Amino acid sequence: MRIIVLILAMGLPAVAARAEGPAVAAGSARLTPVVMAVQKVLPTVVNIATEQIVRVSDPFEPFFNDFFLGTPVRLQRQSVPLGSGVIVDPAGLLITNNHVVRRASNIEIRLFSGQTCPARLVAADSTHDLALLQITNLPAGTVLPAVGFARPDDALLGETVVAVGNPFGLGHSVTTGVLSAKNRSISEGTVTFNDILQTDAATNPGNSGGPLINLDGDLIGINLAIRRDAEGIGFAIPLRRIEEVVSRWLVPGKFGTGVAGFTVETTVREDTAEVVVGSVLPGGPAEEAGLKPGTRIRAVNGHPVAHALQVGQILWRLTPREKVSLDVGGPRPVAVTVREMTDEQLIRQRLALQVQELTPALQKALGLPATVQGLAISDILDGSEFALWDLRRGDIIVQIGNRPVRDLPALAALLRQIRPGDPLDVYLVATKSYGGDLYLKQFAVRAIVQ
Structure with a gap:
């Protein structure tokens, strides 16, 4: 089976992009909160078209069977299911649903301008239906617009939400609705999700993998599916689970052979998002530097952080022998030196x-x-x-x-x-x-x- 994945992005600029549109005077009633949120997020959204080659019967197959010792001859045709994704790192990392890119043999990024760039699958998790892709061969110095993150679990029942995606291959589309419920339980195949966000924003099948945002334009979920037996009901994977999964992928070992030896988590304390150390590898670089589970990380290499994904945006770039400086509130930062993984760690x-x-x-x-x-x-x-x-x-x-x-x-x-x-x-x-x-x-x- 051969699957070709085609991703259409809203531009690949050398600096942060903005959604194009007609000029509107400041203070115009047309610049509603929804419009402003869409303008903020749209450049970060990618559109995914997967192309799958399937085998079909050849009407001349009986002829070949008779004259070529039963050798079957089959033709192939292509089907094109569609999905979406969202950029989470300015260097070209994006997330989508695992089912959108499952078994993909080739990934190509098509820019809004018509330009194309290849991409590769970095990590996938079928249990959580999430996947991480990396756009490759980007020009040196390219900085892509990346989505902003809401505070985990900061979702209000009844608040306006916006779903952005590529339903039915029609290009970028925007639908609005309200957050109808939290912690819904739905099943996808053999997997059951118990923390799903429910919305009445029209989330058609092609929206899978696209972002669900609040009116601040920040990510609160990844569009997952719709119920085929009900109109106007859509679901999204919540940001807390996205951070738990994706932050485990944004580490040196996913992009090379280095190990820093610690994981991070996002917690909320007094309505403020904070990053704390989740686990520390025994005998690893972080433990040797004195890092302990539960320690709050205020900044990484001088950059303030409030989300595990923000820490991951720095960690994944590191290679063996490079150092990362962690501000943990003490008199001096903790310096962790990335090591080459041992054979056992690599396996x-x-x-x-x-x-x-x-x-x-x-x-x-x-x-x-x-x-x-x-x-x-x-x-x-x-x-x-x-x-x-x-x-x-x-x-x-x-x-x-x-x-x-x-x-x-x-x-x-x-x-x-x-x-x-x-x-x-x-x-x-x-x-x-x-x-x-x-x-x-x-x-x-x-x-x-x-």
Whole structure:
């Protein structure tokens, strides 16, 4: 299956853009709060058109079957489902729904002017239906307009909200409504969401992945879906969950091989958003610098921060041996030096797995013949794509792509050559018991590198 993703952006300027439109005199009644919010957010919105090639029957197939030993001949045609996204970092990072870009083999950004730029998938989470894309090959010094963030959970029932997207491939469109409910429960496939925002703004299928904003023009959610059995009901993933997921992706290890060794969270104290340290990697650079969970971060490299995503906008750019300065309110800032990931850390980061080398003793314990060589899965971490394939502890990774893996350094060396977001074909061996006899099962799975 081949899928081509086409994203139409509202411009790719060297400086922050503004939505174009007719000149309106200051103080005009036409400059309503909705219009002003739309003018602020529209340049940050991208439109996504995915193009999928599917197989169809060829009317001449019986002829080829008769004369070419039954070889099937099939034609292909393209379908074009549509979605949206929003830029969250001036260097060209954007978020959308995972289902909008799932299994995409090619991503291209089409500017409002008609120019195009490629993009790549950096990270995806099917459980939360979110994905992070990066526009690539941007001209040096390009600064894109990025969406602003509301305070987490600062959404008022009945307040006016605006949904921006690309319904039905008609280009940018804007719809308004009110916030009808919070913490709604809806299901998408096998996943159930319990914190969804509900609005009566017309959010058609093409709005998926686009922003839901308040009248300040700040992001409060990502448009998710509409109920097919009800008119005028739309849903959005709330900002709190977006920050929890995306801030975990905006780290050096998602864009290179560095590790800072801490995560951040957004909290609200006395109606003010603050950033605190969520977790600290034992023995990592942040712990060695004295950083502790729960510590409030007031500024990063001299820039005040109030959202975890703002910290992530600085962290993801860092490479090994670079330093980041954290103002935690003490007499001097905390300086964290990014390190190169160890082999074990890299494997955990890229595969969300823990593996161990297959020793003779472990082979015997697992009932494997000596001819099976590889790495045994000892743990499947939260968020691992391999959990979707029903992998188990004790399954053996024998090959990745066309390269066999026998030890941790070999696997780590291979992963250092693969970018997060790339697909990975993993070949495994597992033992199965039938009627008291032990059999070997060989199988392969495809997952996205994390």
